[in-house]
Structures are given as structure tokens and as C-alpha cells.
Amino acid sequence: MADPETTRNPLARGWLFLLGAVIVLAGLFFLGGGAYLAWLGGSLYFVIAGIVLVLSGLLIARGRGTGAALFGLAFLGTCLWAYGEVGLHFWPLVSRLFAMAVGGVVVALSVPLLTRGKGARALGWLSAAVLAVGVAATAVSAFSPKGVIAATETPPPVVPAEKTAAPADWSAWGANVAGTRFAALDDITPANVNQLKVAWTAHTGELPKSTGAGAEDQNTPLQIGDSLYVCTAYGTVISYDIDTGAEKWRYVSGGTVPSWQRCRSVAYYDAAKGMRVTPLAEGADATVSPHRIFVPTVDARLIGLDADTGKPLANFGTDGIVDLKVGMGEVKPGYYQQTSTPLVAANLVIVGGRVADNNETGEPPGVVRAYDVITGDLVWAWDPGNPEVTREPLSPEGYTRGTPNVWSAMSYDAKLGLVYLPTGNATPDFWAGERTPEDDKWSSSIVAVNVSTGRPVWHFQTVHHDLWDFDVPAQPVLYDIPNGDGTTTPALAQVLKSGMIFLLNRETGEPIAKVEDRPVPQGHVAGERYSPTQPFSVGMPMIGNQTLTEKDMWGATPFDQLLCRIAFKGMRHEGVFTPPGMDRALQFPGSLGGMNWGSVSIDPTTSYMFVNDMRLGLANYMIPRADVKGGSGIEMGVVPQLGTPFGAMRERFLSQLGIPCQEPPFGTLSAIDLKTKKLVWQVPVGTVQDTGPLGIKMGLPIPIGMPTLGPTLATQSGLVFIAGTQDFYLRAYDSRTGQEVWKARLPVGSQGGPMTYRSPKTGKQYIVVTAGGARQSPERGDYVIAYALP
Template structure:
């Protein structure tokens, strides 16, 4: 360990509150990190000493996260598609901070002060033109995308409370002035900037809550879209909802116009919204050259490989028949897309023989639960009876996305394997005050049904299907084959009924976080439920190093070389694993011993 810094901003969480999911940013001899509550710290890259901090005082009643900061340097060489003007007098180097109360703040990267020439004294109010927004119903959680001279944001909405929730609009602002340059409103493509006076962007449309990607050469921004709310009943959804739900949408960075889109789930009734940043990577073609590719991981365990210029599949996709439901007023897609030339991860159809338990009693209870539910594979539709969805609404894969080794063409994918037991509840049987932010009954107001959702766990709080509950996989992007897959994480810091087992048994725990692949053949990952940062051999998946953390982590490690000393560091934050009550406020840097 090279150094440790503590922010003093401890996340308080029950799964619906605050979670530290930050990937720090390094610029020159400074690293920047943001806490779950949006406090920004600038630290010396070699010592961890604090240089400045900024508190936006932007709190929300639920779902506080700051996954990262955007960055723009007006003095840097312009990218190919952007005409960068002369550097402004102040804030030549600026950070962009998303907040839990739906603001976008520009901060001087050198001083920590707001850039007063951006928006209103450094702030753009993202609630503008959105209509009524209840506290906690709309917020920013993912890294703003800086693409040329615009900064682009989507937004997280509160799932499953009602129809007509805040708009899913994606907006691009000038990085210097904060002026709105374009808007993409899925419900009204004619609205390309602000809506007419007295109107709002279309409410309840598919949103973009995860991180976006940008190809400067093609001038395209790639949006992984979510769902029109609510998630588990879609009888009221419009034609444009069904068009844009759970899709990769390629947007022209200059105009905000759609170039192409590809849908990964039709009429999504499973909360299989796209959770992860698309990977942009060039792969060999059949003619001895390369083609621009995009890889998209999904909650349902499918991986789609597309040409990112055209949106056409590189790996073949088949439309296959899926089970149909019978909920009154609902409609169902007869088929779903399956990426048949890419490996599927952790989405097998479960059988009674897959039921498992820490004790024979656990296993028996899980078998009884399973036999009492309808399970027809990954696209088992919700019903008035008890249904089992596997993978559940967390995945599969989630926001951590993937990493890649360009030397081997290996892509690394971490997953979780948690089922979701659910059933629909008629409106007149929904108890007043049902919230279900994480699990439990969700009201889905504006539809005929609420929904009950519970993780498919034993009475001891352990997944009912046999391990692994989470893995790391390597996929060769040239051959599109699975190279290796290993369980990651132990039960050392978790156990039945919340009691730690202190057993370093590598059964494979649900993963949540991002990985880091390095040129030296190492893959770093900390997003397991135990308190370790690990390094794996990218060639075979063997664990070759680990370091004990003070608490668990669900962040993304990053690496940098100090411009002062030439020393390389691995940096991550540790604020607590998702399924642990232990919380922390750590920023930790590792490095090889000084020679």
C-alpha cells in the first residue's frame, strides 16, 4: 500500500441509500474522487494529501451515488470532430460533477471553485423543463460524458412507483457556457432543444441512467437506455416506449439526431434495462483489416457485438420464441433477441436439482420454494402466480461493464447470479405506502397492478441455486469464445443470517463493480462481497495477488503513472460492499515497492 486517504463522508446505506461506486480520475499530479454524496476531493497523486474539497450540498432521500467526474481541458489539442475555441480566462481545466438533486456543476480542477461562466454561477439545473419532480424521483448517478465541446447527461428515475415519472431526456450542454446544445426526447423527436414555453419533455419515457460512450472519429455517442416506468407491467406503454426501451441508441454528437438503434429486449417486463457502458473496440474483420465494434453486456446475461458505425450485428443475433403470459391488459413480445455467436453468462434455466443450501434444511426449503414457482427460463414473464426470473433485475451484468486487453483481444466480464421471485398484485390489494425501493411491494401506480419482488434466497439469506453466485469470465473477441471462467469472492466476510463465516472458500459471490485490465497481463477487481482487491492472470484467471481492504468495495479500480516520480499506482475507493453493513470512506493507492 502506497497511501490511504479518508474523506470523512461515510455512506449510510440499506441498499436504497448511499453507495460508494466511484472510479477516481487522474489529471497530471492530481487525482480526483467523489463520494456517494457528491463531495469532491483533489488529492496529491503521490502522497494522497488533500489539495482541496468541494461540497455541492446535493442530497437525495435515496439512491445516492457518484460513479465519476467528467473532465474538459480547453488548452488541450482538439479532438477531430470538435472546434475548441481559445481557452477561457478562468477554469481552463474543469470537472463536471453530477449531483443527487439533479444538478450539473462545473468545478475549476485547480482550485475547487465553481466555474462561474458555466450555467448559473457554475451550475445547470437539470430539473428545468422536466415538470414536477418529487424528491428522489430524478437524479444523476453516473459520470457525465464529455464529447468534444459538449457535456452529455441522462438521469436515473425512481423505478416502479408510477407511470408518468420524470422524462428520460438526454441533454448536451456547451462545456464552457452551459448552454443547451441539443436534447434527445424519446417521446418527441421534434423537440431538439428546449420544449415550447409551458410544456415539458415527454414524461415517463425510457431514460439513460448508466454511463455513455463516445467515438470521436465517427462523431457518435452511444446511449444504453432504460425502460419506461414501471418495469413489470407495460400494457400502457406507447409505441415510442416500446421502440426505445432497453436499446443501444447511437446519437450524432453535433445534432442529437439518431443514426441507428438496436434493441436488446422487446417490451421489457423484467427490468432488463441496459445497465453498463458500451465497450468500443476494433476487432479483426474477414478481410485482414479491422472493423469498429461495440460490445454491450446485459442483465439477462447476453452479450451483443455490433458494428458501432452501422448498428448491424457482428455476432449473429436470432429472434427466438419466448414464453407468453396472461396478465389482463398486458401484451407480450412473441420473440426476444439472443446473441447466439457470443457466450451467454449465468443465465441457464434452473431445475430442482440446481437448488442448494448451506444446510440440508436450507436446501429443502429452497426446493419447496422452487416447486411453488413458475420458471420457464430467462424470459419467464411476471404473472398473478409466483414466478421466478433468473437472472433477476440486478443481473447478470450491471453497471461495472467490462474491461479489455488489446494484446490478447480478451474481454473480461464480471457477473452476479441472483434470481428474482415476483408476482403481480391487483390494484385494490396494494397496501397504502408501499414503496419497495430495493425489494418488496412496488405500487406501479397508473397501472392495474403492483408487484411483489424478492430475491430468491433461503431463510438464511443465501441464494437458493447452487454456486457460483458470481464469476469473472474472459471472452476472446476474435474467436468469440469463452476462454476461462472462475468464481470470484469468498464467504469470509458474509454468511447465513448476516453472521460472518470467516471462511476463505472461493464459492463465487455476487459481483458489483468494475474491473481493470493492464498491459502487464493483470486483471484487478474488488467488487466481491469480501474485503479484498485481487489481481488475476489475464491468460488463465488464476488469482496471483490480493490485498486486504478495511471494508468491501463496489468501485472501479484505475491506474496511473505519476508524472513526478514515474511510479505506477493502482487506485480505488472502498466504501463498503453492497451486501455488507460495514461502511468506509477510504481512497487507497497501491504501488510496487520503491527501488
């Protein structure tokens, strides 16, 4: 029989040489990277696989059938290694096996060119067929959700919330001042939600220009009567008719700053419903403009508008404006601004403020101030740096500079007379050697203050001496948990960037769910101090904050997985409280979370709380002052931290393809039963349809679970809505099971909070969401979209 190597035609020889060369290059990549990984103490698999692949490729290039056999051996060995590392978990196996299986199909199909033996050829065809079926089945299976934690118990009996003939307006950012983001409406149900259609679309006329640190539409509209109120990232307020989307009025605030333009919502005051907790100033007329809208601006103004006309309130502040820079000392452009909604509590409108992170020490004060809703007069101030301050600053330089601030939304319990403040930490984030005892006392805490005086009643700290930018990022949500005996416990639920959830008694600040102070790793940066322990909320589920290992590394291919393994083994990672150091350290979750400003929603008919998260790591290290070159406190890269001995480097923990280095999901939606404190269900949220490797859209609705940024909405009918994903969809889930029951394609992505109302004119229930663009997408829009049943 003739030697196939001598009788093979030039095209076949060329193909085998090309195939062999590709396998050799893959093997050399494995061998070189694997050797470095092994030197770092990582897995030996890539070295071994690399050697076998190089030999396989050389033999195939020379037309030897043993090359195909070696490739098969490498594939079988990879299967055993993959199973040993991750078992039968889908996405980890895809990362390890899919590319090798595709290569196996090609090699198996080439076997007839390598040998004339009938048995070998048959084995080649059979292997190709089996592998091709496996590849196809994997590709098809990728379009169904993986890693789902299904509800295993029968949902609790529904106890309907109280409803009246006229359902409550959506009168605050979180639906109400408790922040539950719940509506006692049941026209739209899991059974008919798939009939939802666009009822009307409006345009704000202002496109937010950013993919991160600039302008972002993160708005939740308010609905009062027959009016919908929307604010844009640039501080323009627009009133729309709730049934048609027709514009009623528009107010342009005209505020500009270099970065971080947002308006998450306006606030509303109704004089007919508002009780007073402080006396009205002599001569003030509360009957003027009894319906009031308050808009915060990025250039630190609080503007009062007549809700019916959009005109500035003549009797509020100066021509409707309170200058929030008064008493703040020097405020550089972009260093102090309003991004979250003000809180209207009784007759007060209360504001904190975002302070620029990581630029320098001594940045503007983190003071929280309450103004009279009628006059705009300052009623009280809480200065975290000086307990003697009760209203105006006691120093000509203003309130205490560089103190912990309240940049997120606040909550209010009228019965207890308490306002709940979620605090950040004193800037900068990653160096705290300069912080004062007062800074350490109040940072990263929930602080309950008396609504009439602003004096602290209790506070609970979620992170001691915070070195991770683990601000309390979300509105504290207030809910009365049924005890089963007719009584309830006044609870406060707080989600955190760390992936933890604290459940406290909102009257006392004492934990309802168990909290343990546990020892944590200690750092070694000269001049820094470290808390020996940190509070862990062990009595509540923790979401996406596991301590990572090399086996958790992932990639779209084994090549970027190898690079992620190398990056991981080249860093120090000791769990969620890995302290920053001079060496490269991995913080997981990173400073985005975990959970962020979107907060949660609660369905009181089941006591289920719905939590959406993102799972993005942060690689960081400290830079000696003399070596800091440039940098800013915006987004990633070098941050200067002027006034301290160190700058800092911050980088997202991503592969070379721009994909998170740890295995999916990268974002989920979870339901937690607040009565049992147990996780009920969890599902991945979001697909790679509008994103992908290197930022290239994949166009495939593969539900891998992507980072989420934005709020949810719960309704009495058993639905949870969310739009804050990286793909362009508004989705609805069955709140009892976690099953996705509907989704609608949006023209661009959204970070907005879905909200709902029933029209007092037509009786029709609407779901409304704004769509200005997903955070990581360059596609922007100015949409306000309302959905309704036909």
C-alpha cells in the same frame, strides 16, 4: 452375554435418546417437507429418506443397533441419489451429503453403545474413520476454487498497445470515452504483483450510510497529471496528490435526496485537447479555466469546477451550476437524479439521469441533454417520446414524461461522431400495458446519436417490450477487433442483466456475433401485451442465465435445500424471459443481473474482454390495485406502480438462511476472446469470509464465488484487478489464465472501480481503489487506497 440395553449406563442411554431424537426430528422435517415437495411434483427422495431416518432415530433412541444400520442405508441411498442428480460436482454434492456425512460420523461412533458385537463395533469405528476422513477432506477442499473453466489453448501472442513516454491519463470513468478500462502500463506484472504494498491512504470524511438503496460508494477516481479526483456518494469532490494522497482541494455540493445517493465518477475536459463540434457562443471565453471537472449531483445539478482550484466555473451555467430540472416538469425529491458519470464528447458534456423505478407512471422525462462545456448552454436534447424535440421542450409541461431513460454511462467515438446511449425502460418495470409505441421503440436499447445534433443514427434493441427491468445497465464498450488481415471491425460490446452479451458493428448497429429472435413464453395478465419473440445473442457466450430445474436448487444443508426446492416447485419458471403474472414467477437472472453497471474491461494486446457477473434470481407476482398496501420503488418488497392496474411483489430468490437458492457460483469473472467470440476462462470470485448465513460472517475464505458489483481494470502486463466482491479484498488475476495471483485485504468492502496510472513526477505505477463498503455489508468506510511496488 448381557443385553447392552439393560447394562447401558444412564449417560449412554441419555446420549442415544438425544441422538435418536435429533434424527427423528430431521426425518420428520424431511418427511413433511418432502411430502409437500412430492405433491408439487418434485423429487421423492426426501419422503423416502424421511421415513428411513424416522425409523432409524426411533430405533437408536431405544438402543437398537438396527437404527445405525438404517442410518447407514439412508446415507448410501443419499449418495446414489446425489450422484444421479449432480454427478461429481463439488458444491451440489456438499449440499446433499456433507450434513448427512457428519451425522454418519456421530452415529458410527455411537455403534459401540448400541451393540457388544465385535464385528459391528469394528464396522462402526471403520465407518466413522472413513466418513471423518471424507468430511475433513471435503472441508479442506472447500478452500480451493470449484467450477473453474480453465484456459485450454495457448494464449494468443501479445501485441503491445502503443505507449508513449508519458502514458495517457485516466481521464474518464472507463479510462477513456471508449470505456475499455485498460492501461498500457506494465511496471506491475503477474511476476511482481505480490510485492504490492499500500503506498498511501486518504479519507474522504464521508461514510456512505446504506446497504442497498441509500448511499453507496461506487466511485472510480480520475487521474489528470499529478491530481487524483474522487467524488463521494453525497457529491463532494476531492482532489488528491497522486504520489502522497495529500488533499489539494475539496468542493462540497450539498445535494440531498431521500435515497440512491451515488457518484460513480466525475468528467474531465481539457480545452487544449478538445475539438469543437458546435460553435462557441459569441462572447464566450474558452481560455477561462481550461481544465474543467464536471460533477453530477443526486439532486439533479450539473456543476462545473476548475480542475486546478476546485472553484465553481464562473462562466458555466449560473455560477458554475446548470439546473437539470429545467424543462423536466414536476420532479419530486428522489424521482430524478444523476448517479453515473457525465460524458465529455468534444465540446459537449452530456447527461441522462436515473428515474425512480416502479413508483408510478408519468415520472420525470428520460431526456438526454448536451451542454456546452464552456458556457453550460443547452446545445441539443434527445427526447425519446417526441422526435420533434431538438433542444428545449415543445410543451409547457416539459419533455415527454415517463420515457425510457439513460441512467448508466455513455460512450463516444470521435472518428464516427457518434455517442452511444444505453437506455432503460419506461417505468414501471413489471407492467407495460400503458407504454406508448415510442416507449417500446427505444427502451432497453443501444441508441447511437450524432454528437453534434443528438439525432439518432441507429439503434439496436436488446429486449422487446421489457417486463423484467432488463435495462441496458452498463457502458457500451468500443473496441476495434483485429480481423487477421490487417483490417479491423469497429465493434461495440454490450453486457446485459439477462446474462447476454451483444457484439455490434458500432458504425451500423448490425450484429457482428449472431443474434436470433426466438419465441418466448407468453403471459396472461389482463391488459398486458407480450412480445412473441426476444433477441438471443447466440454468437457470444451467455453467462449465468441457464433455465433452472429442481436439481439446480442448493443450500448450505439439505434442510434449506429442501425449502428451496419447495419454493422453486411452487413457482413458474420458463427461462430467462419468464413473464410476470398473477402467480409467483421466478426470473433468473433477476433485475440486478447478470451483468450490471460495472461494465467490462478489454485488453487490446490479446483482444480479451473481462466480464464479472452476479447470479441472483427474483421472485415476483402482480398484485391487483385494490390489494396494494403501501410499498415503494426502492429495493425489494411491494412496489406500487401507481397509474396501472397492478402493483408488484419483488423478492430475492434466497433460502431461509439468506443464501441464493440455486447452486454456486453466485458470481464469476470470465475472459472472452473477441476475435473468436469464445469463452477463454471463467473463475468464481469472492469468498464467504465477510458474509454468510443470516448475514453472519463465516470468517472463512471459502471461494464459493459471490455476487460482484463494480468494474474491473486490465493492464498491459497481463493483469485484471477487481474489488467489487462481498468480501473485503482487492484481487489481481493473470489475464491469460484466470489464476488469482494477488489479493490485498481492504478495511471494508468495495464497489469501486480499480484504476491505475504512472506518476509523471516519480515514474511509479499506482493502483488506486476506493473502499466505502460492500453492498450487502453494514460495515462502511471512507477510504481511498493507493498501492505501489516498494
